[in-house]
Amino acid sequence: MPPSSFDDKLARYAELLVRIGVNLPEGGKVRIHAPIEAAPLVRLVARAAYRAGAADVRVGYRDDHLDRALYEDGSDAAVDFLPEWLAQEQAAMVADGYAFISIVGEDPSLLAGVNADRVARRSKALAAARREVSEAISGMEVNWTVAGMATPAWARRVFPQLPEEEAVARLWDDIFRVTRADQPDPVAAWDTHLSKLEHLTEYLNEKQYTALHLRSGLGTDLTVGLAEGHIWQGGAETAKNGIRAVPNLPTDEVFTAPHRDRVDGVAVASKPLSVRGQLVEGIRVRFEGGKAVEVRAEQGEETLRQLLATDEGAAHLGEIALVPASAPVAQTGTLFLNTLFDENAASHIALGRCYPTNVQNGENPEALRAAGGNDSLIHVDWMIGTPDMDVDGITADGKCEALMRGGEWVVGERSAAEAKA
Numbered sequence: 001m002p003p004s005s006f007d008d009k010l011a012r013y014a015e016l017l018v019r020i021g022v023n024l025p026e027g028g029k030v031r032i033h034a035p036i037e038a039a040p041l042v043r044l045v046a047r048a049a050y051r052a053g054a055a056d057v058r059v060g061y062r063d064d065h066l067d068r069a070l071y072e073d074g075s076d077a078a079v080d081f082l083p084e085w086l087a088q089e090q091a092a093m094v095a096d097g098y099a100f101i102s103i104v105g106e107d108p109s110l111l112a113g114v115n116a117d118r119v120a121r122r123s124k125a126l127a128a129a130r131r132e133v134s135e136a137i138s139g140m141e142v143n144w145t146v147a148g149m150a151t152p153a154w155a156r157r158v159f160p161q162l163p164e165e166e167a168v169a170r171l172w173d174d175i176f177r178v179t180r181a182d183q184p185d186p187v188a189a190w191d192t193h194l195s196k197l198e199h200l201t202e203y204l205n206e207k208q209y210t211a212l213h214l215r216s217g218l219g220t221d222l223t224v225g226l227a228e229g230h231i232w233q234g235g236a237e238t239a240k241n242g243i244r245a246v247p248n249l250p251t252d253e254v255f256t257a258p259h260r261d262r263v264d265g266v267a268v269a270s271k272p273l274s275v276r277g278q279l280v281e282g283i284r285v286r287f288e289g290g291k292a293v294e295v296r297a298e299q300g301e302e303t304l305r306q307l308l309a310t311d312e313g314a315a316h317l318g319e320i321a322l323v324p325a326s327a328p329v330a331q332t333g334t335l336f337l338n339t340l341f342d343e344n345a346a347s348h349i350a351l352g353r354c355y356p357t358n359v360q361n362g363e364n365p366e367a368l369r370a371a372g373g374n375d376s377l378i379h380v381d382w383m384i385g386t387p388d389m390d391v392d393g394i395t396a397d398g399k400c401e402a403l404m405r406g407g408e409w410v411v412g413e414r415s416a417a418e419a420k421a
Contacts, residue, residue: 006169006172009172009176009181009182010040010041010044010172011044011048012181012186013041013044013147013175013176013179013181014041014044014045014047014048015048015186015187016147016179016180016181016186016187016190016249017045017048017101017145017147017249018030018045018048018049018052018101019048019052019187020186020187020190020246020249021101021145021147021245021246021249022099022100022101022143022144022145022243022245023143023243023244023245023246024049024052024053024054024099024143025052025053025243026052026053027053027054027055028049028052028053028054028055028097028099028243029054029055029056029057029058029093029096029097029098029099030049030054030056030057030058030098030099030100030101031058031059031060031090031093031098031099031100031101032045032046032057032058032059032060032101032102032103033059033060033062033100033101033102033103034059034060034061034062034102034103034149035061035062035063035064035103035104035105035106035149035151036061036062036063037105037149037151037152038061038103038105038149038151039061041103041149042059042061042103045101046059056098058093058098064106064107064110064277065110067110067111067277068110068111068114068277070122071111071114071115071118071119071122072114076118079118079121079122080121080122080125082125082126082129086129086130087129087130087132087133090130090133091132091133091136094133094136094137094141094142097142097241098142099142099143099144099243099245100137100142100143100144100145101144101145101146101147102144102145102146102147103146103147103148103149104146104147104148104149104338104340105148105149105150105151105153105154105338106151106153106154106277106338107151107153107154107156107157107277108154108157108274108277108278108279108337108338109157109274109277109278109279110153110277111276111277111278112277112278112279114277114278116278116302116303116306117306119276119277119278119303119306120276120303120306120307120309120310123276123310124310124311124377127310127377127378128377131377135353135356138353138355138356138357138379139240139355139356139357139363140237140238140239140240140247140357141239141240141241142239142240142241142243143239143241143243143244143245144239144245144247145245145246145247145248145249146247146248146249146340147179147248147249147340148175148179148249148336148338148340148341149175150168150171150172150175151168152164152167152168154171154337154338155167155168155170155171157337158171158334158335158336158337159171171334174332174334174336177328177332178250178328178329178332178341178344179249179250180193180250180328190246193235194235194236194246197234197235197236197251197252197254198234198235198236200232200234200254200409200411201232201233201234201235201254203411204232204254204256204393205231205232207393207395207401208230208396209226209393209394209395209401210225210226210394210395210396211223211224211225211226211262211393211394212224212226212320212391212392212393212394212403213391213392213394213400214267214347214384214389214390214391215389215390215391216268216270216384216385216386216388216389216390217386217388218268218270218384218386219266219268219284220265220266220267220268220384220386220389221265221266222263222264222265222266222267222287222349222384223262223263223264223265223394224258224262224263224317224320224349225258225259225261225262225263225290225372226256226257226258226259226262226320226372227256227257227258227259227260227354227358227359227371227372227373228259228359228370228371228372229359229360229361229371230256230257230358230359230360230371231256231257231357231358231359231360231362232254232255232256232358233254233255233256233355233357233358234251234253234254234255235251235254237357248340248344250328250329250340250341250344251344252323252324252327252328252329252344252345253321253322253323253343253344253347253348254321254322255319255320255321255322255355255358256319256320256358257318257319257320257354257355257358257359257362257371257372257373257374258290258317258318258319258320258349258354258372258374259290259371259372260290260313260316260317260318260354260372260373260374261289261290261316261372262289262290262372263287263289263290263291263316263317264287264288264289264290265286265287266284266285266286266287267283267284267285267286267287267349267384268283268284268384269281269282269283269284269382269383269384270346270383270384270385270386271335271342271345271346271382271383272299272335272337273300273304273339273380273382273383274337274338274339274342275303275307275339275380276303276306276307278300278303279299279300279337280297280299280300280301280303280304280382281297281298281299281300282296282297282298282299283296283297283304283382284296284297287317290316290317291315291316292308292315292316292351295308307351307378307380308351310352310376310377310378311376311377311378312376313352313353313374313375313376313377314351314352314376314377314378315351316351316352316374316376317349317350317351317354317374318350318351318352318353318354318355318373318374318376318379319348319349319350319354319355319358319379319381320348320349320350321343321347321348321349321350321381322347322385322391322403322404323343323344323345323346323347323348323385324404324407324408324409325346325385325386325387325389325406325407325408326407326408327344327345328344329341329342329344329345330345330346339380339381342383343381343383345383345385346383346384346385346386347383347384347385347389347391347404348381348382348383348384348385349381349382349384350379350380350381350382351376351378351379351380351382352374352376352377352378352379352380353374353375353376353377353378353379354368354373354374354375356368356373358373359371359373385407386407387406387407388406388407389404389406389407390402390404390405390406391403391404
């Protein structure tokens with residue numbers, strides 16, 4: 001029987017974060033990072049972790065309103081100040097093998113109207129200070145996962161037509177649905193789903209296309225060269241500590257590293273981008289030789305330009321991800337205004353740093369650069385997929401092979417099995 005009450009679903013969701021998200025082993029340690037509104041969920045996650053045999057559970061809460069207070073009332077010195085020990089605790093936890101659970105639920109427009117230069121300046125400094133930890137986690141030094149929490153501020157933005165209580169309930173229903181927490185056996189449902197994603201990555205890794213060509217009715221016509229020796233990933237990943245975890249809940253993408261110098265054409269966003277507490281809408285970017293050379297946005301263009309100016313690699317791509325239009329997030333019909341969810345409703349690209357795990361020997365910076373992998377302080381996903389998108393894989397001899405038609409995969413488990421045979 002499916003879980004019948006909110007409390008049942010929330011408890012199953014907490015179990016998912018521990019058992020599927022980080023796959024916490026007996027004796028494992030976990031660090032939970034969450035908004036202050038998530039305390040009830042965090043308590044359930046902690047209980048699930050201890051039931052799994054956790055040796056330690058550490059929790060850090062955040063209040064995003066403190067960021068707005070800093071930007072509006074803080075001095076320039078306060079905006080620029082970062083203590084030297086800022087990332088030391090998390091770095092020590094990585095070294096000690098802690099798993100990381102991050103729960104998101106921020107107001108996507110919290111920093112609307114705030115001085116963009118101040119936000120950009122501090123965001124860049126924070127990224128630099130946390131770079132070592134960020135690279136260690138994204139490079140799967142340890143098992144980690146990111147999941148959502150229906151906070152009132154986020155729910156009001158997603159469902160502005162509903163009273164707050166109804167908006168929160170509706171958002172929770174969508175979260176439970178797309179993470180399979182509403183299924184009779186969520187863990188079994190995830191096992192089946194992860195198997196399908198594994199077949200797709202096996203197929204694409206066997207093919208080793210030199211490029212992808214993406215076209216949509218919105219105007220996207222983009223050729224994305226792929227890094228030499230690229231690796232497709234998706235679903236569950238095995239961390240370097242040997243634990244197989246699922247970094248994103250939900251997840252319906254398979255993704256890899258573009259070649260930083262071989263991206264050409266136009267990319268048009270199919271959904272708004274929520275970044276740095278602001279919404280950027282109507283994005284249209286033209287790439288030439290891998291670099292964004294023309295940039296437009298109907299709203300938030302200055303924020304987008306600030307992102308691209310972060311460093312030399314910010315104007316190049318670090319990820320290309322394919323997602324079917326029939327993915328559960330897309331089927332909700334909800335625009336979540338949150339990248340974790342919206343990126344799993346549509347194929348997307350990311351400005352900035354690539355994941356070293358997407359390139360053979362990518363943990364070696366020189367090998368990563370030689371293969372065409374991109375480096376930057378940022379990694380910002382934005383959605384370009386549509387229900388009419390076509391995607392072709394381009395082989396080394398220039399042949400085009402259909403991967404997606406009308407937003408859906410035209411290769412699958414059978415093709416994967418044939419490619420592996």
